[in-house]
Structures are given as structure tokens and as C-alpha cells.
Amino acid sequence: MTVTIKDVAKLAGVSPSTVSRVIADSSRISEKTKIKVREAMQQLGYHPNMIARSLASQSTQTIGLVAPSSTDLVFQNPFFPTVLRGISEGAHTKQYSIHMTTGKTEKEIYDDVVKMVQGRRVDGVILLYSKVEDRVLSYLRERNFPFVVIGKPFKHVEEITHIDNDNFRAAKDVTEHLLRLGHERVAFVGGNLNFVVTVDRVLGYEKALRNAGISLRNEYVIHEEFLREGGQEAVNALLSLEDPPTALVVSDDLMALGVLNSLNELGIQVPKDISVVSFNNVMLAEMSRPPLTSVDINIFDLGFEAARNLMQMIENPKEPVKRVIIPYNLVKRSSCGPVESAIVEST
Amino acid sequence: MTVTIKDVAKLAGVSPSTVSRVIADSSRISEKTKIKVREAMQQLGYHPNMIARSLASQSTQTIGLVAPSSTDLVFQNPFFPTVLRGISEGAHTKQYSIHMTTGKTEKEIYDDVVKMVQGRRVDGVILLYSKVEDRVLSYLRERNFPFVVIGKPFKHVEEITHIDNDNFRAAKDVTEHLLRLGHERVAFVGGNLNFVVTVDRVLGYEKALRNAGISLRNEYVIHEEFLREGGQEAVNALLSLEDPPTALVVSDDLMALGVLNSLNELGIQVPKDISVVSFNNVMLAEMSRPPLTSVDINIFDLGFEAARNLMQMIENPKEPVKRVIIPYNLVKRSSCGPVESAIVEST
DNA sequence: TTGTAAGCGTTATCAG
DNA sequence: CTGATAACGCTTACAA
Numbered sequence: 203m204t205v206t207i208k209d210v211a212k213l214a215g216v217s218p219s220t221v222s223r224v225i226a227d228s229s230r231i232s233e234k235t236k237i238k239v240r241e242a243m244q245q246l247g248y249h250p251n252m253i254a255r256s257l258a259s260q261s262t263q264t265i266g267l268v269a270p271s272s273t274d275l276v277f278q279n280p281f282f283p284t285v286l287r288g289i290s291e292g293a294h295t296k297q298y299s300i301h302m303t304t305g306k307t308e309k310e311i312y313d314d315v316v317k318m319v320q321g322r323r324v325d326g327v328i329l330l331y332s333k334v335e336d337r338v339l340s341y342l343r344e345r346n347f348p349f350v351v352i353g354k355p356f357k358h359v360e361e362i363t364h365i366d367n368d369n370f371r372a373a374k375d376v377t378e379h380l381l382r383l384g385h386e387r388v389a390f391v392g393g394n395l396n397f398v399v400t401v402d403r404v405l406g407y408e409k410a411l412r413n414a415g416i417s418l419r420n421e422y423v424i425h426e427e428f429l430r431e432g433g434q435e436a437v438n439a440l441l442s443l444e445d446p447p448t449a450l451v452v453s454d455d456l457m458a459l460g461v462l463n464s465l466n467e468l469g470i471q472v473p474k475d476i477s478v479v480s481f482n483n484v485m486l487a488e489m490s491r492p493p494l495t496s497v498d499i500n501i502f503d504l505g506f507e508a509a510r511n512l513m514q515m516i517e518n519p520k521e522p523v524k525r526v527i528i529p530y531n532l533v534k535r536s537s538c539g540p541v542e543s544a545i546v547e548s549t
Numbered sequence: 550m551t552v553t554i555k556d557v558a559k560l561a562g563v564s565p566s567t568v569s570r571v572i573a574d575s576s577r578i579s580e581k582t583k584i585k586v587r588e589a590m591q592q593l594g595y596h597p598n599m600i601a602r603s604l605a606s607q608s609t610q611t612i613g614l615v616a617p618s619s620t621d622l623v624f625q626n627p628f629f630p631t632v633l634r635g636i637s638e639g640a641h642t643k644q645y646s647i648h649m650t651t652g653k654t655e656k657e658i659y660d661d662v663v664k665m666v667q668g669r670r671v672d673g674v675i676l677l678y679s680k681v682e683d684r685v686l687s688y689l690r691e692r693n694f695p696f697v698v699i700g701k702p703f704k705h706v707e708e709i710t711h712i713d714n715d716n717f718r719a720a721k722d723v724t725e726h727l728l729r730l731g732h733e734r735v736a737f738v739g740g741n742l743n744f745v746v747t748v749d750r751v752l753g754y755e756k757a758l759r760n761a762g763i764s765l766r767n768e769y770v771i772h773e774e775f776l777r778e779g780g781q782e783a784v785n786a787l788l789s790l791e792d793p794p795t796a797l798v799v800s801d802d803l804m805a806l807g808v809l810n811s812l813n814e815l816g817i818q819v820p821k822d823i824s825v826v827s828f829n830n831v832m833l834a835e836m837s838r839p840p841l842t843s844v845d846i847n848i849f850d851l852g853f854e855a856a857r858n859l860m861q862m863i864e865n866p867k868e869p870v871k872r873v874i875i876p877y878n879l880v881k882r883s884s885c886g887p888v889e890s891a892i893v894e895s896t
Numbered sequence: 897t898t899g900t901a902a903g904c905g906t907t908a909t910c911a912g
Numbered sequence: 913c914t915g916a917t918a919a920c921g922c923t924t925a926c927a928a
Contacts (some may be wrong), residue, residue, distance in 0.1 A: 283626075305641060489810055
């Protein structure tokens with residue numbers, strides 16, 4: 203039924219091993235037989251059985267992908283398809299394939315990872331997120347299995363190859379941008395603190411304030427689990443304060459969209475009454491009203507580099523640990539303005 | 550190094566085949582030995598090598614996913630992560646894994662598919678799109694390889710299992726909804742006509758108009774390749790008409806967002822001056838200003854059913870061809886209004 | 897430069 | 913109910 207290496211060997215009048223060597227384009231095979239064998243392959247429509255090859259060579263040429271549990275934000279976020287595209291293109295450069303976990307809960311995902319790692323289905327793994335506590339990461343580390351994380355590992359940063367932005371500095375930058383516009387009451391709206399990216403961004407925000415000699419206020423820092431609803435609740439909480447902020451640093455474009463909508467419903471104008479800046483710069487940032495000033499973190503590159511570095515680790519087991527920092531840049535649109543206008547307004 | 554079935558056999562004092570049977574939970578093994586073997590597995594931390602198992606059993610328990618080339622709309626669209634989540638959860642119910650193509654261009658994708666099919670890496674394939682001409686689909690059909698398509702196949706509909714919405718009727722419905730609101734100048738803004746879904750939707754739109762005795766106008770049907778820019782250009786074209794439409798049927802939420810923005814920039818109010826209805830009902834539909842009236846096509850279910858049906862086909866080769874129609878429903882929000890207001894406005 | 901033969905870790909077919 | 917033994921299709925020493 204299926205045409206194997208043996209059929210090709212027979213037709214070409216050589217041994218199976220020779221065919222195998224032709225597939226691998228071994229230098230120790232004469233051009234003449236290579237051509238002969240390739241013709242036989244053509245003629246029979248031969249395609250190597252990757253499974254058999256994997257079993258024999260103990261390598262699959264495939265990358266395992268681990269997304270956070272689908273209840274978390276990543277999956278709903280344009281971040282996901284974009285980083286996936288980056289990984290995909292990166293993998294393609296070396297002909298790697300992609301294998302995905304299908305689990306929903308953390309436990310299911312953990313089991314998936316064990317299955318794909320011990321089941322020898324993948325040569326390495328990319329973690330699409332970085333959480334404060336993570337069984338999956340611990341497992342991979344313990345087994346010494348090749349993996350890279352997108353984001354900054356919470357522990358053992360020096361020992362784990364990861365691809366990240368400098369989220370601390372980015373948050374500091376945007377906060378300073380707001381400060382420079384004259385804002386002094388700047389609040390932070392972030393996601394789940396279990397994600398390291400959230401932690402980094404609050405820290406950067408706080409640093410900027412501290413540098414500017416502005417004291418931190420607990421009421422100004424809000425963390426919400428969900429994107430839409432979160433934005434809404436954050437606005438409610440913030441605006442019911444005695445001293446509501448005049449500017450908001452929001453940790454995710456989607457959440458910022460929620461914020462914008464709530465503000466709009468309350469009749470509060472952006473950026474006249476309140477300034478908003480956010481992160482990721484997904485396509486929507488530019489389609490919102492007003493268009494969002496947002497930090498472009500080059501999501502595609504995060505994925506692409508993750509794939510590239512993982513493949514390097516797979517192919518060279520003694521590859522040193524790396525920290526790859528993808529540059530970011532602030533894309534200024536129309537959601538930020540000087541604080542003066544707000545003050546003028548209230549006078 | 551790695552613990553195999555043989556190690557387990559030795560420790561449990563049975564033969565490798567017995568261990569294999571315990572893994573498969575064969576009914577012809579005594580409970581006693583099952584327990585004994587399982588204990589040995591535990592003790593050694595045994596996990597089956599899926600690759601070896603696949604080679605021996607000629608089945609991989611994995612589903613191949615084929616997305617359209619990333620230059621097309623699907624990848625940028627929230628549709629993609631959602632349908633993926635559906636497939637993922639569907640696959641998980643039977644412990645199937647997911648394998649993805651990494652190609653960018655059509656040719657790369659085609660090669661990926663051949664490699665994963667002939668390479669025996671997957672037991673079946675899901676096509677995440679349906680195009681008018683598609684080498685991948687032809688290839689799968691010729692080889693008689695199990696596959697399902699999400700969307701309606703252009704040719705051989707009766708012979709290909711597919712999961713779809715009744716896009717024709719949905720488009721007809723929404724157009725009639727607009728008609729009922731008094732609109733007579735209704736335009737259609739759609740995506741690439743190579744996608745069957747686009748074709749179905751224009752057809753439904755046209756049918757509704759014809760039923761209502763309204764003559765079709767070519768200038769009222771616009772097709773755009775890209776989402777944002779497309780929305781913008783469509784608006785420009787439509788509004789420069791002598792007789793601009795008072796209502797728009799837009800084939801995709803994201804494009805509708807582009808439309809909304811262009812309209813907004815031109816100072817045209819929705820729904821007062823013009824009504825807009827779109828398709829898919831992704832999260833953004835509800836976050837736009839005004840919130841979009843949109844057809845919820847139950848994207849998650851499309852994916853879930855695709856996985857379920859494919860697995861059925863894989864497990865039962867003589868499973869009959871099926872057409873699964875996922876229901877849709879119109880979610881009314883604030884982007885549609887009676888035509889009267891527009892008329893009043895212009896008087 | 898090429899062939900022979902022994903794996904890779906399972907499952908499946910026969911016996912018993 | 914359980915055990916040998918032969919596949920599964922390929923890679924890779926080791927020989928020649």
C-alpha cells in the first residue's frame with residue numbers, strides 16, 4: 203500500500219541504507235546514485251514516514267506550544283495569533299512543525315505537557331506566558347528538557363532562556379511620558395498579578411512615580427482578571443475616588459478598550475478629561491476611538507525569536523542560556539494629552 | 550536512560566506484551582496483574598513513547614490543522630483563536646493532539662500538508678477555511694484522507710463532510726432586518742470572493758433584496774481584501790455615490806469596525822445616518838462605539854464540531870458524509886436604526 | 897562509496 | 913489470561 207524506503211531501494215537497485223543516505227543528502231554518496239535514487243522516489247511518489255524516522259533518530263523536528271489555560275487572557279487576545287504567527291514562521295525556517303496542547307485547565311495542560319515530552323512527540327517546548335508559580339516550568343526544568351519562555355521567568359531568570367521585552371522600562375517610560383504631560387495623579391490598571399509581565403509593568407510604573415517624587419497610592423493600582431469587564435470595573439473604582447486620576451497606564455490594549463468604553467459611557471472625554479496609555483499595540487489600538495497611544499512590543503518578533511532560540515538549543519545541547527530582549531517603542535496616538543486641559547475644564 | 554515497556558515488564562515480572570495490554574486496558578488481563586503492572590509503571594515513572602506506539606499502531610491520535618495563508622484575513626481575526634479553542638476542546642475529549650502547519654504562502658502550506666499526511670504525522674485534517682480553488686482540498690480528496698472543512702466546500706458539497714453556518718440565510722435575514730427598518734438602499738461590504746463564505750453572504754443579501762422587489766446595483770456591492778483599510782475604502786466608495794446607501798451589511802466584524810471608524814471621521818452618525826450590521830459577533834462587536842449589531846455564528850462550536858466529526862471519521866472509516874449546520878442568531882445592539890431618522894435628518 | 901544488520905519502543909499475531 | 917516473535921519504516925554503526 204504505502205511506498206517505503208525499501209520499494210525505492212529495489213527500484214533504484216540499491217540498498218535501503220543508501221536511500222536513507224540520499225534523503226539525508228549524505229556527502230558520502232555519489233552524485234550518480236543520488237540522482238538514480240531520487241528518480242526512483244519521484245516515480246513511486248515516495249515520502250518519508252516521519253514517525254518511523256523520529257523513532258529511529260530520536261528526534262521529531264517539532265516544537266511543542268503551551269498556552270496558558272484558556273480562561274486566562276492570552277487566548278482571547280490578539281496577542282495570541284500574532285505570537286503564533288511569529289513562532290510559525292520561525293519554525294518554518296528550519297522545517298520544524300508545531301504541536302499544541304489541548305488542555306483547558308492547568309492540570310490538563312500539565313498532563314498534556316508530560317505526555318508530549320515523555321511521549322517524545324516534541325524536541326522542545328515554548329511557554330507562551332510566564333507565571334509566578336508554574337508546575338509546567340518546574341517540570342521542564344527538572345527534566346532538563348529544552349524550552350524557552352516568552353516573558354520573564356519569575357525564578358531562576360539567569361538559568362532559563364527567555365524572550366522578553368523590557369517591560370519594567372517600558373512601563374517606566376510611558377508613565378514618565380504622562381508625567382511630562384503634567385499629570386501627577388496617574389493610576390495603573392493591570393491584569394492578573396500571577397503573570398510576571400503584570401508585575402514588571404506595575405514596578406516600572408511605581409519607579410517612575412518614585413523618581414518623580416510622587417508618592418504611591420494603593421487606590422491607584424488596580425488589578426483585574428478579565429479584559430472587558432475589568433476595564434469597566436477599574437474605571438468605576440478609580441472615578442469614585444475623592445481624587446480621581448487624570449491619567450491611566452493600562453497593561454493591555456483590550457483592557458484599555460474596556461476602559462475607553464466605560465469612560466465614554468460616563469461622558470468623560472479622552473484625552474481631554476483623562477489620558478490613557480496602554481500596551482501591546484495590537485491592531486485595535488489604532489481602531490479605537492480615540493486611537494490609543496500604546497507600547498508596541500513587537501509581538502511577532504517575540505514568537506519568531508522564541509522559535510529560533512529553541513531550535514538552537516535543540517540542535518546544540520550546550521547552547522548557553524540566553525535572555526533575548528525585543529525592543530519596544532511607544533506609538534503616540536490621540537489618547538494622551540496635557541493635564542492642563544483637564545484642569546482648565548474643572549476650573 | 551528512558552524507561553521502556555521492557556523495564557516495566559521486568560520489574561512486574563511479566564512480558565512486554567502484557568504491559569502493552571495493560572496500557573490498552575485490555576479486558577483479557579486479570580485485575581491482579583493489571584495492578585501489579587501499574588504499580589511497576591508508577592514506581593519507574595513510565596510514560597509510553599507515543600512515537601513508537603504510532604509507528605506500530607499506524608495511528609497518531611493527532612489532528613492536523615490547516616489555516617489559510619497568513620496574509621489572508623483569518624489569521625488576524627479573533628475568529629482564529631476562538632475556532633482553535635473549539636477544536637482544541639473537541640480534540641481533548643478523545644485525547645487527540647493538534648499539529649499545525651507553519652507555511653506562509655499557499656505553496657508552503659500545500660507542502661506542509663503533504664508532509665504531515667504522507668509523513669503519517671496526523672490521522673486527519675481540519676481545513677479552517679473554504680476557498681473556491683484549493684489544491685490542499687483536492688489533494689486530500691484524491692488520497693481519500695480523512696478531513697473536514699469549516700465552511701462550505703465550493704465543489705462536491707455532497708461528498709465532503711463540513712461544518713458550516715447557513716450563511717446564505719443569515720445574510721438574507723440581516724438584510725431583511727434592515728429592509729424591515731425601512732431601508733431600501735442597502736449595500737454589501739465583503740471580503741475576498743475566493744472564500745466561499747463571502748459568496749454565500751452576498752448571495753443571501755441579493756436574495757433578500759430581490760424578494761423585496763428591490764433591484765440590485767453593482768455599485769452597492771464591494772469586496773475588499775483587508776480588514777481595516779478595506780472598511781475605509783468601502784466607505785469612501787459608497788459615500789461618493791450619487792445615491793449613497795442608508796444601511797450596510799458588512800461581512801466581518803473587524804471590517805465593520807473599520808467602516809465605523811471611517812464613518813466617524815466623516816462625521817456620519819451610526820445608526821442615525823447610516824445603519825451597520827455585521828457578522829461573527831466577536832468580542833469587539835460589543836466593544837465598538839456604537840456596539841455592533843452582529844450575527845453570532847458560534848465560532849467555538851464550529852471548531853468543536855469539526856474536531857468531533859473528524860475524530861468520528863478517523864475512528865470509523867465508513868462514517869457517512871455529513872453536513873453539520875451550526876445555528877446562528879442575530880444579536881441586536883445599537884448600530885441599526887429605522888431609515889426614517891436619516892430621512893428626517895436630510896429634510 | 898555502498899551494503900548488512902541491529903536497533904528505536906510499541907503493537908499485533910499466534911500459540912499455549 | 914499470558915508469552916514469544918514478528919512487524920512498523922527508518923537510521924546508523926560496522927563491514928566491505
